[in-house]
Amino acid sequence: MAGSVWRSMLTHVARAAKRPALSSASFSRGLQTVTLIPGDGIGPEISTAVMKIFEAAKAPISWEERNVTAIKGPGGRWMIPPDAKESMDKSKIGLKGPLKTPIAAGHPSMNLLLRKTFDLYANVRPCISIEGYKTPYTDVDLVTIRENTEGEYSGIEHVIVDGVVQSIKLITENASRRIAEYAFEYARNNQRNSVTAVHKANIMRMSDGLFLRKCREVAENYKDIKFTEMYLDTVCLNMVQDPTQFDVLVMPNLYGDILSDLCAGLIGGLGVTPSGNIGANGVAIFESVHGTAPDIAGLDMANPTALLLSAVMMLRHMGLHDHGNKIQTACFDTIRDKKVLTKDLGGNSKCSEFTAEICRRIQDMD
């Protein structure tokens, strides 16, 4: 870890020397700075794997490692460490490994804290079938876009009288419009053909009705994208029979949580699914959504695919499509070839071997 400490120190010194800001994102010697949050458990080793692969691909990324363990700020409120926040505010782009969920640590989940700090309102999960990693479902190519700040996860609950609990689902015009706008923008920028709003307005008339109305309004400004609406249950029913009929799906928080995990299940699980969180003010944090796997941490057994594909999503978000495609192709080719696979993919290679194989393929491409 000495290298990363040295790198952080250098960055501190450089900042102190007041580098001229060329743009809102840090830009030095043609490199784009990205805040890297390795996380816990297998986080550090898969982050190292990603950095190695990016180096092999000569991606113009300069990593700034930060820790986000919650600290108590002035006034007793839990917050992420100031140097982490500062780094993200400057770089605007983050890549994050899995974080431990503490029980009885006194502070809220780190993911929740990050979400609140940077107003990460959209959770985006592209689910694409990975050739070579067989599941009962083939040709899956869809994207779930989930509103991530309100809905059923508002955290507002009350015990009304003993034995009667009320949980509040909050739907607002602003959040609904914002997520709808993001969904259509994403569809346009990524050459997707249609956006489907997923809802249950037959039962939740006012709340899902509001969400639906905002989606319809935004759709008016994107006549080039086909807009459809579908009940949540119909989506679930059809998704497990024929997922190829779906393209981009936009929905409130809970439905998004469930559907995005369902879709991850279709392509092979959280170990191979990328995820991105889009925030206000141009902030975006890409992350692997699997757990910290403490039982295999430090044993060079982890599968870096999820974090790597999230990093590819990040490259595409930054406009670095060539590098993104190169890395994704190398990763998919390695998996398809089946010669060097980590244990969870059905092989018995080490994480470092899997990483080296991907690096080798990238270098062969040049």
Added chain:
Amino acid sequence: MASEDDINNAIMAIRRNGVALKGNIETNHNLPPSYKSRNNLLRTTLDLYANVMHCQSLPGVRTRHRNIDIMIIRENTEGEYSSLEHENVPGVVECLKIITKTKSLRIADYAFRTARAKGRRRVTAVHKANIMKLGDGLFLECCKEVACGYPEISFDSMIVDNTSMQLVSRPQQFDVMVMPNLYGNIVSNVCAGLVGGPGLVPGANYGEDYAVFETGTRNTGKSIANRNSANPTAMLLASCLLLDHLRLHAYASMIRRAILSTVTETRLHTADLGGQGSTSDVVQSIMNAIQSTGPQTLSI
């Protein structure tokens, strides 16, 4: 079901008869909130608290997963379907999800009683208590409490998003599942899709005094209506459940046997199963099967 009166008359008739066979009533979700879902109204007014859906892999129906045998028991009257919404200020809407100890205990007890009666071995409670600590937390507590009274049945719980992922990768791991209303909606539709689709699985809604039988996934099938291409299997199997409820088991078994023998006939498969068979052909085949094996009745 055009007017208020129609649904009230229907409810009155069900109170009188005790049982009903029901199709799905379309809800125009563009109408204002005062116009509530007729289906939901029926369920809550008659307090049909348990929605039961038994999803089984059928021979003759090709699906990606085999050997599925899941019994879904879904709380049918509260949770997210409480129809309690209000707009605090313009553009800010609250929707209340209500979980009560009474109804949670009731559905948990129904689940364990049913599991015991059917010789099932395991009950899994599906929830999101890590986020909805009070609401789903209460539901989970109630399930745990009831589980103590059924020591021969093993009890575990699973978070709903993980459940969805597990269902599409290894559905065979599930036995009986119990859950609040909305998760029930999601899980039953996923399971119905896994065993072959909305045309195959029947659903039952049980209350203390009444029972209403319908297709499991409650679709109107608007897009394929009036074309003689709908799959009648789900509704016919629902009617067998009705006969069983009335203790007319011999008739139920006879019809069910005929239905299942027809569903293995690939050439009769309707469009939802990938075939080109017609509704009337399927029905005729079932009738033939009954007539060739069942008792003769003068009135047919």
